[in-house]
Amino acid sequence: MEIKSSDLVSLFEKSLSDAPQKSLQEIGIVVQVGDGICRVHGLENAVYNEMITFEGGNKGIVLDLEENYVSIFLLYNSIPVVELETAYRTGEAFKTPVGMHLAGRVINAVGKPIDGLGDLVIEDRLPIEAAAPGVIERSPVNESLETGILAVDALIPVGKGQRELIIGNRGTGKTAIALDTILHQKGKNVFCIFVSIGQRQANLARTIRLLVENGAMEYTVIVSADSSDSVLCQYLAPYVGCTIGEYFRSKGHDALIVYDDLTNHAIAYREMSLLLRRPPGREAFPGDVFYLHSRLLERAGKIMAGGSLTALPIIQVQADDITAYIPTNLISITDGQIFLDDQIFKSGVRPAINIGLSVSRVGGAAQTKAVKKMAKTLGLELAQYRELLDFSQFGTDLDAIAQERISKGQRAVEVLKQAQYTTYTFIEEALMLFMLHEDRLDGIEISYVHTFVMQFVSYVESVYPKIYKVILDTQDVTSDVHDELKRIVQEFKTLFVLPDGRNA
Ligand SMILES: Nc1ncnc2c1ncn2[C@@H]1O[C@H](COP(=O)(O)OP(=O)(O)OP(=O)(O)O)[C@@H](O)[C@H]1O
Ligand SMILES: [Mg+2]
Incomplete structure (x- = not known):
């Protein structure tokens, strides 16, 4: 058979047009890499927050757009990225798996199971950045979320859809309050999400064991980005957890999310911002660190369509100073705080809640009638007691009424x-x-x-x-x-x- 040259050309043309092709603008070249960040030249149409894949298997997210290059943070510390490696645009934002069957599982920030229980049963993949529900969509917080902790339920009640900050020095029982609240949700139809950020692996293992032993894993998802994970994973983990919580809410369920803790989250973000050479502000945090947490916590809430997402962010302070930068930001974003006091903890009163500095701005409306x-x-009695206690330290003689108040206060503290x-x-x-x-x-x-x-x-x-x-x-x-x-x-x-x- 005779083959004409024109046939060959058309065959060649066909094979070229069938081949999966990336247009030149979607491919870039790594020009610099180090500290979990790389700069890539050539991704001219890349957009902020876009996922990028690398030839060597690593993935990353675009977090800075410059004139000649884009800066990409890498998801995996363990997969090397080298200079001159090719990077591809995906045209997609970072997404996380969601689904009702995530309850009972432990996943990392990239949505992979780390509990050895096999593949996840997922229903959808959703982008982790989403707009918070608007005013019209929201319903008032008027239902109690029982924590089972007497001091909290009686004095600083938390409602479904509320954001209540847990704040205190290192080792004052912050995680304990959050975990007890999760344990207490057993049989109450509340899905829980525990987001662990920048903790040691041993801590996480202890938390998992506690939840499993108490039968609380059945309704709990753990999202973990521990201290050995990349800073990007630590930065993403709370948004991943929040997206999973929103999914439960969208299905009409009540959900509770714990962020343990947002101090580590802010530190991870500070590291990223400094690597991006953004101008450091107070305590070397970037100017948009407020937005980092406000856009996360605004997504909690109760919605008209049914379902709620209650948030318990945890924040660590130093030397009981709640007026530092990140703590004041969070106090102003949330609907109240439970302040755990180092002095009280050391005096043996636990939970070491400082009633005077703790507040719930919406919980009162949502308190169970009987408890209220x-x-x-x-x-009031506790406030009078504290005042008199300070006063009595001057060695003054107290009248009978004052003595009675002190006696009553002491008994309240005991209870x-x-x-x-x-x-x-x-x-x-x-x-x-x-x-x-x-x-x-x-x-x-x-x-x-x-x-x-x-x-x-x-x-x-x-x-x-x-x-x-x-x-x-x-x-x-x-x-x-x-x-x-x-x-x-x-x-x-x-x-x-x-x-x-x-x-x-
Ligand atoms: N109600 C309580 N009764 C007795 N011990 C408690 C109570 N709450 C917490 N503790 C103990 O206090 C210690 C510190 O608790 P926890 O780890 O919850 O504190 P934390 O503030 O989360 O600490 P970190 O800042 O290290 O995360 C733990 O040993 C815990 O067992
Ligand atoms: Mg803790």
Whole structure:
């Protein structure tokens, strides 16, 4: 058979047009690389936040656009990128897998499972940067998110859709508050997301073990970017977690997200900004560090269509100084803060919540009726107690009223002490607060107060299950129940035997 040259040409042309081709503008060349960042020449149409893939298998995100090059942060520390390597545009933003079956899994910031439980069952992939719900879409925060921690539920209540900051020195029990809250959501239909940022791997392993042992992993997703991961992963992790939380919310569920902690997140971002040669501002943080956290936390909230996303960001301070740059930013973004005080922690009161400096700006509207009623005067009493305590240090003689207030305050502090991993139902909380409110617990020595109150609660539970049920059904302590409880206290007092053998 004779082949004409024109046939050959047309065949060649066809093969060229079929081949998957990148236009020249979508390919770039690495001109400089180091410290997890590289500069690439030639990606002229690349856009901010775009994913870039490298010939050698690494991936990155465009975070700076210059005239002659773009700066790309790399996702993986372990895959080398070399000079003159080719980089390709993907035309896509960074996305994370989402789905209801993510509950129970531990993933890293790039959406890969790290728990050895096989592939993820995913329903969609969503870009991690999204606009926060608008005012019209939002519904008021008017439902309680019980933490099971008496001091929080009674004095600084958190509502579904609220953003409550947990702030304190190193090692004052910040993570403990967040984890106890997650443990308490068991059977409450609240999906939890725990985002671990820049922590040591041992810490994460401990958290996972705790959640697994208490059956809390079933409704919890852990997103981890530990200290050995790239700074980019640490920067992305909270947005990944938030996107997963938003997905739960969009399906009509309540979700709770913990960011542990945003200090590490801000530090990762500072490192990135300095590498990008952005001008450093206060404490060497870049000017847009406020936006870093505001755009993340604005995405929490309760929406009209149903579903909510409650955020508990954690922030570490130094020497109890909550007026540093990042802490003040976060205090102004969130709807309140739980301040854990180093002095209080060291004095043995745990959880070490400083009631005076803690606040919940919306929680009151969302508090369970029973708890709200019983805790009405507690805040004031504790404030008076603290004031008098300072005053009494001058050695002045105190009158009878002042002494009584101090005695009452001391007993309140005792009742608010709570061991780690033990959380209370709202009925238990209401009963404990009732004891504080109604009965002064005067006859009982400070060291027995906690036992006395706890035993009263179990007494009511076991001997008067009807009362228990009424509180559960009405979510309230009605005046009938109140009267009945008063009678039960008297009865209980005749039965309670102090550890030293005396009656109360
Ligand atoms: N309610 C509590 N009762 C007793 N011990 C507690 C309580 N809460 C926390 N602790 C203990 O205090 C220590 C510090 O707690 P945790 O790790 O939660 O603090 P942190 O503020 O998150 O610390 P870091 O700043 O290192 O992250 C832990 O050993 C923990 O067991
Ligand atoms: Mg911690």
